[in-house]
Amino acid sequence: MSRRQARERALQILFQVDVGGADPGEAFRLMDEGFGELKKYQEFARLLVGGTLENLAAIDRVIAGVSKDxxxxxxANVDRNIIRMALYEIFFCEDIPxxxxxxxxxxxxxxxxxxxxxxxxxxxxxRIVESPEEYRPLIKGSAS
Structure with missing residues (x-):
């Protein structure tokens, strides 16, 4: 399993939580079962889901700031969750370009x-990566 597959799994979990109202803990449990022995990417998926959900209000403020229309x-539910997860990576995962x-x-x-x-x-x-510092104030100090 690759990081791309971990992102796919994380997207599925975020979608379940956002649209289906799934309990994040239960969604993680099911995700963990699906990963089996591939702990390296399981942890990456867990980081993406947990970090996105923990910072959801701040991430949504950034989205609202850039998508005025x-x-x-x-x-679309899928698009929203993909953007949320990518913004978590952009603002919180310094090791990912x-x-x-x-x-x-x-x-x-x-x-x-x-x-x-x-x-x-x-x-x-x-738009966000062209000037991330413009949006960083919406992120700082705002775990939800």
Whole structure:
């Protein structure tokens, strides 16, 4: 299993929590069962899910700040969760280059989203990575 597959698994968990109202603990338990022996990527998926959920309010403020024409609740559920996870990587995972986070998010959008998801996700994330310091104040000190 690769980091990409870990991102896919993390997206599935975030979707379950966001759309289905799943309990994060139960979703993690099911995710852990699905990973079996692949602990390295299990931990990466757990980091993405836990970090995204822990910082959800701050991440959503960033999305709202950049997507002035799109209310976050009107975004496609898959796109919203892909963007959230990518923003967690961008603002909290210093070892992952922005370009990797954006490219992985776009690929997830192409695979799991609608016809325009890849371009939509790229547009939102592209604006943020052009000037991340503009959005960092929305993130700082705001674990939810």
């Amino acid at each position: 799109w209310n976050i609740n009107r975004m 922005y370009s990797v986070s954006v490219n992985e998010a776009v690929e997830l959008g192409k695979t799991y989203g609608g016809e325009e998801s890849g371009r939509f996700i790229n547009g939102i994330l592209g």
